[in-house]
Amino acid sequence: MALLTKASDFGHNASRTMSERWQTFSLPGAIRRAKTAMAGASKMPNDPLEEQRSELLEMDSLISSLSVCAKTVATAVDMLAAAPIPLFDPLSRFYGHGTPGSHAIERLCAQLNDFSSRSKDQESGLDLLQARLQTMSERNKAAHQSFGARDIAWSSQDHYVKKVEKLKEQIAKSGTSHALVQKLNRNEQKKHDSQQEFAHHTGETGRQVSEALENRWQEIGEVVAQLCQYYISIFQACSGLSHELHAVHQELTKPSTAEALLRRGKEMALQAKESTNQLVNSLRAKYSSWSDGVVMGEVVASASSRPSSNQGQVISSSSQFGGFEAGGYSASQPWPAPASNGSQGSQWPSWPGAKDTQNQPRSPW
Secondary structure, three states: OHHHHHHHHHHHHHHHHHHHHHHOOOOOHHHHHHHHHHHOOOOOOOOOOHHHHHHHHHHHHHHHHHHHHHHHHHHHHHHHHHOOHHHHHHHHHHOOOOOOOHHHHHHHHHHHHHHHHHHHHOHHHHHHHHHHHHHHHHHHHHHHHHHHHHHHHHHHHHHHHHHHHHHHHHHHHHOOOHHHHHHHHHHHHHHHHHHHHHHHHHHHHHHHHHHHHHOHHHHHHHHHHHHHHHHHHHHHHHHHHHHHHHHHHHHHHOHHHHHHHHHHHHHHHHHHHHHHHHHHHHHHHHHHHHHHHHHHHHHHHHHHOOOHHHHHHOOOOOOEEOOEEOOOOOOOOOOOOOEEOHHHOEEOOOOOOOOOOOOOOOOOO
């Protein structure tokens, strides 16, 4: 009977211990920290530093916009200065020495090249501006990291505060035990440690965010002033360039230069036309001599093919065949019409001594 009673008490105590453990069960610290790293720490509700966090984010956005603006301006000015450089050599060759307007073209190339050099000299100011923005951005990044560590510390503190409250409720509801008291004491210590850690991170975050925000208007104002100075330098260079470009414009468009350029253009066109005519006449002469040689060669070949008894009657520089002179064909003359032979009607002229009267002389073409 006593053994049965002991067994019953042991079972009751075991079930009570398991119930207590389940009611006070929480995730292990390693798993909780891994979850926080993956999903991010929850922020403190009604955080007194939330306004500073928002102002820091707003400043980050402004720093990014200023950096993009400086890069865009630098790229645009560089493209503006570099665009005419490939024109220098072709323009100098086109307006050679002695050409009307060549002096104006020389001035134009010199001034554009000078503007390109002066614009590159001003790039150092933008480099300093970008370096200053980078320093401000890194300082704000450190403040954001401090906010993140503070959020983690607050999540840990909130976890142990809730756990200690739950353990106290369990003890008040089901009575105390040695295991519950030990667990409560351990979590009380962890709660105290997490509260100290949260207080430390809060102080460090407040210090860093104050450093980032206390001089923000002065620092942003100095950056904007540097950007304005770059604009001033570029516009001053453009002002001098504008004066020179106006002088070049007047030089190239004044009546004397325009007339000289027009006259030179007509002279060049006339020279080109004469050169073309000479080339065409030369080609025509070569073609005409080649054509005459071909015609004479065919006539001689036809005469050589006749019987030897008639050779003395055929080839002569003054022989007539049907009203045209041998060897006198040209590309512009048509093949002669058949000669009329009395009552026999029109027929092609026959070669003297030819047996077949139907044979016709072959066209030299």
